[in-house]
Amino acid sequence: MSDEARLLAEIHAARALMRGSGPAREAETGPSAAALWAYAIRAADGPVDLAVVRAIRTDPATARRYRALLAGQAIAHAPLAVAASDGAVTIRRVGAFTLEILPASEDGPPLLVLRGEEARALRAIEALLGDEIVRLDLPQALDDAIVVALDPEVPEAARLGAMLRDPACAVFLL
Template sequence: MSDEARLLAEIHAARALMRASEPARDTSRRPGAAELWAHATREPGEPVDLALVRAIRADPATARRYRALLAGQAIAHAPLAAAASDGAVASRRVGPFTLGILPADEDAPPLLVLRGSAARPPRVIEAMLGDETVRLALPPPTDGVILVALDPDVPEAARLGEMLRDRSCAVFLL
């Protein structure tokens, strides 16, 4: 047996030992459907169950179930929508809605502009990027347009604007 083959065999054996010695994931403590539903239908700003958030972040199966619940109740969602930008305005399609971000100027913060033709306007926006989630309440539309100031002094709003500019950010309009 060559040195390379022996080294590969040792690496393979070491990986197998490491997998066997890892503590088994406790799947019996996965959040149930009721817990996930309560989290998915919560109002923005309400307290969250940190154990549930940790489970969504750490367990891919729980994260998939949570996203499926959000998608099921969403007016529109974009799991991995691609953002388009010409430098001045970032925009993306989310179902029948267009989300645009107008840049800040010296007097005003950036603005999230949400236009759509759905019969019922969304009340909440939730963005997911990696293991981070931001949820904001949306004001009622004015002439069919919802405007949200992405004020840097409001951490959730500022982070939402940053997340929406990322191509891999999932967006749920609830």
């Protein structure tokens, strides 16, 4: 074997060692970028990869990678949105959008009203607080506003409302 061929073989072997084997490397560094991306672009009502969810909840490095992927595809996001409340209404700014939570009335649940010029482009909202992740599909916008009922009978909607009231909650508008 020539010196050039041996050098190419050694380079190829070194690359293979650096890449590591699939399952062994995943156990060391968490889910692959492809697995995190698939989770980041999932439909709100679609199936989830529980291994990815577990990794996001338990591994801070994986959680940071996931948030970076979400931020990259989000129309607007606020890593730690500041909340202001007068007790009756909670208002938050997320990029160019305003999120307002109106209290429950006698004939309806609390409402999330999302306003912004680009509201028609939004398809989902995702909130992250601690190790909790909630994603809801958004309905069509009417006059640059989206209204979502935070019905206590729908666990995801009720939890989203509670999370959005917390100033430490990260919000991604997708």
